[in-house]
Amino acid sequence: MQPASAFARIEPADRQAVDEAAAILRAGGIVAFPTETVYGLGADATSAMAVARIYAAKGRPSFNPLIAHVSDIAQARREGKFNHAAEQLAAAFWPGPLTLVVPVAATGTVCELARAGLESIALRMPAHPVARALIAAAGCPLAAPSANRSGHVSPTTARHVADDLDGSVDLILNGGDCPVGLESTIIACLDDTPRLLRPGGIARRDLEAVLGHPLPTGVPVETDSTPIAPGLLASHYAPKARVRLAAHSLAAGEAGLDFGGQLSAPADAFRLDLSERGDIVEAAANLFGYLRRLDATGAATIAVAPIPSGGLGEAINDRLARAAASR
Numbered sequence: 001m002q003p004a005s006a007f008a009r010i011e012p013a014d015r016q017a018v019d020e021a022a023a024i025l026r027a028g029g030i031v032a033f034p035t036e037t038v039y040g041l042g043a044d045a046t047s048a049m050a051v052a053r054i055y056a057a058k059g060r061p062s063f064n065p066l067i068a069h070v071s072d073i074a075q076a077r078r079e080g081k082f083n084h085a086a087e088q089l090a091a092a093f094w095p096g097p098l099t100l101v102v103p104v105a106a107t108g109t110v111c112e113l114a115r116a117g118l119e120s121i122a123l124r125m126p127a128h129p130v131a132r133a134l135i136a137a138a139g140c141p142l143a144a145p146s147a148n149r150s151g152h153v154s155p156t157t158a159r160h161v162a163d164d165l166d167g168s169v170d171l172i173l174n175g176g177d178c179p180v181g182l183e184s185t186i187i188a189c190l191d192d193t194p195r196l197l198r199p200g201g202i203a204r205r206d207l208e209a210v211l212g213h214p215l216p217t218g219v220p221v222e223t224d225s226t227p228i229a230p231g232l233l234a235s236h237y238a239p240k241a242r243v244r245l246a247a248h249s250l251a252a253g254e255a256g257l258d259f260g261g262q263l264s265a266p267a268d269a270f271r272l273d274l275s276e277r278g279d280i281v282e283a284a285a286n287l288f289g290y291l292r293r294l295d296a297t298g299a300a301t302i303a304v305a306p307i308p309s310g311g312l313g314e315a316i317n318d319r320l321a322r323a324a325a326s327r
C-alpha cells in the first residue's frame with residue numbers, strides 16, 4: 001500500500017479525465033467519482049483483486065457488501081433478477097438515488113467479494129452524468145461504497161474524498177458538490193414484500209405511491225458506523241464444512257486453506273493457498289471463491305492457516321471467524 005503521505009490526484013471530471021479514469025478501472029485501479037448522492041470509490045465489480053483494493057483503501061475491518069453501479073437497465077438485468085416490485089421501482093426511480101437488492105442472476109458478472117458472499121446483489125443506476133459516463137466508458141459494473149474511510153461520514157465533495165483517502169486512490173474525479181448529499185435509499189426486493197433497508201435520497205412516501213402500499217422496514221443494512229450482528233445477514237454464505245482456524249497441518253480428510261505456504265499437508269490432500277507470496281490483498285480477493293471450492297470437495301473440515309491481522313487481514317479473519325462459528 002502507498003504511504004499515507006501520498007496525495008491523491010484530483011482532476012476536473014471532463015471527457016478526457018473520465019476516459020483516463022475508465023482506463024484505470026479497466027486495469028484494476030480504484031477511482032473516486034461523483035454521484036448525485038455522495039462520492040463513490042469505484043472498482044471493476046467483476047474483478048476481486050480490484051474490489052479488494054477498495055476494502056483496503058477504506059480500512060474497514062469486515063467485508064461489507066458493495067453496491068454495483070450500472071449505466072443501463074440491460075446491464076442491471078444481467079446482474080440481478082427483477083421481480084414485479086423491482087421492475088416498478090426501477091421504472092419510476094432509475095436513474096436516481098435508489099438501490100435495489102435483488103437475487104443474483106445466473107448471468108451475473110459481479111465477483112463474490114463485492115457481494116461479501118451473499119446470493120443477493122445491490123444494484124443502482126445513478127443519475128449523475130459523470131457517474132453514468134464513467135460506468136459506460138469502463139464497460140463493466142462498478143462496485144462503489146461511499147468514498148470515505150470506514151467510520152467517517154460520506155463525502156459530498158472531491159476535497160472530502162482527498163482528505164479521507166490520501167494516496168490510496170488512483171484518481172479522484174471532481175464533479176463539484178453532490179446535489180442530494182445523502183446516500184441512496186435501499187430497498188430489498190427478494191420476495192413478494194419489498195422492504196426498506198436504508199432510508200435515503202428517495203422519500204418513503206414517493207416509493208409507497210409507486211408500489212401502491214405501505215413499505216415495511218426490513219433488517220437494517222450494515223453501515224460504516226453501525227456494523228450489524230453476523231446472524232442478521234442470514235443469507236451470508238456459510239460453508240457446510242466445519243472450519244478449523246489457526247491450523248499448521250492437515251489431518252486426514254481435511255481440506256486446507258493456506259496462506260503463504262504454511263500448512264504441512266499429505267501429498268494427496270486438497271489445499272488452496274490464498275496467496276503463495278503472502279500478499280494480504282490477493283488473499284482477500286481469493287477468500288470467498290476458495291472457501292466455496294474447498295467446501296465443494298465434501299471435506300468434513302476446512303483447516304485454515306493463520307492469517308496475519310494487518311491491513312485486510314482483519315477483515316479476512318473476521319469473515320473466517322464467522323464461518324467457523326456458523327455451525
Ligand code: TXA
Pocket residue numbers: 035037038039040041064065066067097099101118120121122124144145146147182183184185186197221222223224
Ligand atoms: O448513495 C449511495 O448508495 C452511495 C453511492 C456511492 O452510490 N453508496 C453507498 O455505498 O452508500 P455504501 O457501501 O456506503 O453502502 C451500501 C450499503 C451497505 O450498508 C451494505 O451493507 C448494503 O448497501 N448492501 C449492499 N449489498 C447488499 C445486499 N446484497 N443485501 C443487503 N444490503 C446490502
Ligand code: MG
Pocket residue numbers: 145146154223224
Ligand atoms: Mg458508506
